[in-house]
Amino acid sequence: MGKTVFIDFDGTYAHNGVIPAAHVEAVRRAQRNGHRVLLCTGRPKALVAADDVAVFDGLVAAAGGYVEVDGQVLADRRFPAYLAARIVELLEAYRGVYILEGPDAAYVTPAARQRLIDLLTTGEHAASFGEAADGILAPLLITDDPAAESFAKVTCFDLLVPAARLATELAPEIGVVPSSIGSLGDKAGEFFLAEVNKSVGIAVVERHFGLDRADIVAIGDSHNDLEMVAYAGTGVAIEGGVPELLALADLVVPTPEQAGLVVAFERLGLIDSPVRAA
Known part of the structure; x- marks a missing residue:
């Protein structure tokens, strides 16, 4: 198996709720190349459309409190x-x-x-x-x-x-x-x-699949992405993201309006770059 990629939703995969078609295709191309791609969002599962979740190999929601893979709930942390x-x-x-x-x-x-x-x-x-x-x-x-x-x-x-x-x-x-x-x-x-953040949810997936952390990629843009970008073997931030995240990232890519995930996937070797005319 190749890399396992965790992608934030708002501001990373989507802009103001709109998901670029190029992002959906990039996820599918990466999956065909043998990589896992999971959505890792601060939103709860209830506020993510089922069709959007279906594109991915799993879901880390509620900022790490909820984890679901292949229909199996691996974590579901709630307020006492x-x-x-x-x-x-x-x-x-x-x-x-x-x-x-x-x-x-x-x-x-x-x-x-x-x-x-x-x-x-x-x-x-x-x-x-x-x-x-x-x-x-x-x-x-x-x-x-x-x-x-x-x-x-x-x-x-x-x-x-x-x-x-x-x-x-x-x-x-x-x-x-x-x-x-x-x-x-x-x-x-x-x-x-307080003990929950996105890296906690990623660690659940890591244990479930027996992953090597070096093969984990995390991509985000905001404060609730700090822990996961720091935790991953490769951390990617979106241009214009919070300064603390930009400082942590191994790679910075454009915003969703500019199909930034396509750039990230190409630069990380998850998908092939298109052949451009000389």
């Missing part, structure tokens, strides 16, 4: 009940606009849903989401009792206070990374169990 209740209590106290994300469903309260619609589709940040807004909003389920739901991660789009401040009230059991949508500012962020 007492932490779920605590974070919901604080999110409500700070008037958060948030989504509770599990593999089977993503939940939002009635009040938060309306504020989320306004934020994603009509507010100053609407351009940052584009077609991705529909992919986020359409699958959401309404809950009147958020603390009772089962979830692995919380994405918060707006708070009265910086997300980092709320995280200090949940430490050390819950951590936070800044939102991948930079325009949302410091009052947005992604909350997850």
Whole structure:
């Protein structure tokens, strides 16, 4: 077997929810060449279209908390009940606009849903989401009792206070990374169990297949990709990604709008470069 490649979704495989056809074809070409390619996303499985997942050899979702390969669930880490209740209590106290994300469903309260619609589709940040807004909003389920739901991660789009401040009230059991949508500012962020990150999910796949870490490739663009890019034998960052990630990467490639994954796969020898006329 060749390399095993883990690809972030938003900002790496897709731009504003739009997946370039060249990226899909690059994945299929790499697979035909004997490489495994897995999606490794901060999104929960519930917020990734089944057709998009089907392209890949497996899924690492919820920023490493959920792992599925060949229909087999290898990991499914969720907030214990007492932490779920605590974070919901604080999110409500700070008037958060948030989504509770599990593999089977993503939940939002009635009040938060309306504020989320306004934020994603009509507010100053609407351009940052584009077609991705529909992919986020359409699958959401309404809950009147958020603390009772089962979830692995919380994405918060707006708070009265910086997300980092709320995280200090949940430490050390819950951590936070800044939102991948930079325009949302410091009052947005992604909350997850502190011991979970994408490299943890990759390690599950590594053990499952008996991989050599030198044969692992990780490609991403944002804060929640730092651990996996550092963990992989080869780390790849997307141009314009967060500075910390660019500093870690062995290779930097263009954005999805410029079919950056095709460039990455060619430069890593996963697919052949097209023959260009002299």
